[in-house]
Amino acid sequence: MLNCKQVTHLLSEMQERELQWRERLPLKLHLLMCAGCNNFRKQLDFLHRACREYAQGRSDSTPP
Amino acid sequence: MSVASNSSVSGNDPSQLLRDERFLMGLRRDMLRFAELQLRDPAAAEDMTQEALAAAVSGQARFSGRAALKTWVFAILKNKIADHLRQRRRIVDAASLAREAADEADFDEHLFDRKGFWRPDEHPDDWGNPESTFAQHQFWAVFEICLTQLPDNTARVFMMREFLGFDTAEICRELGIATSNCHVILHRARMGLRLCLDQRWFGSEG
Secondary structure: OOOHHHHHHHHHHOOOOOOOHHHHHHHHHHHHHOHHHHHHHHHHHHHHHHHHHHOOOOOOOOOO | OOHHHHHHHOOOOHHHHOOOHHHHHHHHHHHHHHHHHHHOOHHHHHHHHHHHHHHHHHOOOOOOOHHHHHHHHHHHHHHHHHHHHHHOOOOOOHHHHHHHHHOHHHHHHHHEOOOOOEOHHHOOOOOOOHHHHHOOHHHHHHHHHHHHHOOHHHHHHHHHHHOOOOOHHHHHHHHOOOHHHHHHHHHHHHHHHHHHHHHHHHHHHO
8 A cells, every 4th residue: 555655656666667556556546535636746847747838939028 | 009000920931030129138038037047057057048139039940929939039049058958067066965955854854743744834735727827927926936946056957947848867876866866956946846836827817
């Protein structure tokens, strides 16, 4: 049974490498039960998207 | 955006779009900041911004507006930064990188209890719809502040990964460190950025 700390590390590593099936199942089970880690997962997704937008010149320094 | 500056958007030729001085200045400023964040070398950042703009003006491509042009110019800039980083040996200082990574334990201790579960006041919140956040001008200023607050080397590795699209294996190889260390560094960068945005952006909203 994974704890939240382990889950945050796994979720972050998912952005670097494909997880093995024996890592994926306990992760899925934990996420089914844990609202905090679910939000954390969405936050990581948010960060990834924000970086992509930023690196495409999304930030706009021109005053409106 | 003023009505007057709209008139020059009629042509989709980059040299024509770039003739709008106000747009060009804003674009240059954004590019410089983006390059400086990653290079920590104002002179090199200036050179690369200049080269990318020159390439854009002489390019044959056509654009359906400023946002598309900006995306394209940023793509040129990213390529230049990536080439520069690849050519330069010792992109980051391995010793201070190790020191920065060692602090990661403290991070976890702060967030999780002894059993490794979220402490009640550290429980991650729902950040809502990303698109509506990205649409807010002020968000990007906070985002930049949070990037500059990451430890230097950690930030550099993170930006190589997330901005320039280096794959993790290449970063580890360039840095001469183990893959697991690389993962720890990237994780730490995400945790730092996440905490900073949570406090400085999402915290202030709620």
